[in-house]
Amino acid sequence: MALIERFQKTTDIGYWEGQIPMNYIYTVGRAGEKFFREIMNGKIFGAKCDVCNIIYVPPRTYCEKCFARLEDSYVEVGTKGTVHTFTQCYETFDGMKKEAPSLVAVIRIDGTDGGLVHWLGEVDFKKVYIGMPVEAVFKAKKDREGSILDIKYFKPTK
Numbered sequence: 001m002a003l004i005e006r007f008q009k010t011t012d013i014g015y016w017e018g019q020i021p022m023n024y025i026y027t028v029g030r031a032g033e034k035f036f037r038e039i040m041n042g043k044i045f046g047a048k049c050d051v052c053n054i055i056y057v058p059p060r061t062y063c064e065k066c067f068a069r070l071e072d073s074y075v076e077v078g079t080k081g082t083v084h085t086f087t088q089c090y091e092t093f094d095g096m097k098k099e100a101p102s103l104v105a106v107i108r109i110d111g112t113d114g115g116l117v118h119w120l121g122e123v124d125f126k127k128v129y130i131g132m133p134v135e136a137v138f139k140a141k142k143d144r145e146g147s148i149l150d151i152k153y154f155k156p157t158k
Contacts, residue, residue, distance in 0.1 A: 031059035034074050036146040042138045046077045048110050057112040079136040080157060081109040086120065086128050101125070104142060107154050121153030133157045
């Protein structure tokens, strides 16, 4: 079938069953490199657009509004934020049932745009609410690897 031909019936479409082996390397990019280096130091950084006065977390290379280049415009944003949305997870990433559900939320760091998807800790599901103030709890410095998982979870602030 030529590229410009159309399928008339969905039953004419083939598919591949099984696994396709692929090797790849995921790189965090220039903006992500600064972000993860600073997480190792217990800090959260964003990229600031001086034109729009927006701080993006996680950092981006370009502003989504005006397309200004944001490289080397990194600022520390603190470790506090608010719960933007949340849910309870009953399965692992592999689809296996968990012994106890975990709480996952989108956290918007104060004064920034964007958000981090991460776990909530030290809180009961029934007490979580949208707009709840939280702060990052980091692993011990010796255990950090430059990963988003260097943040153990976000806990409610008082």
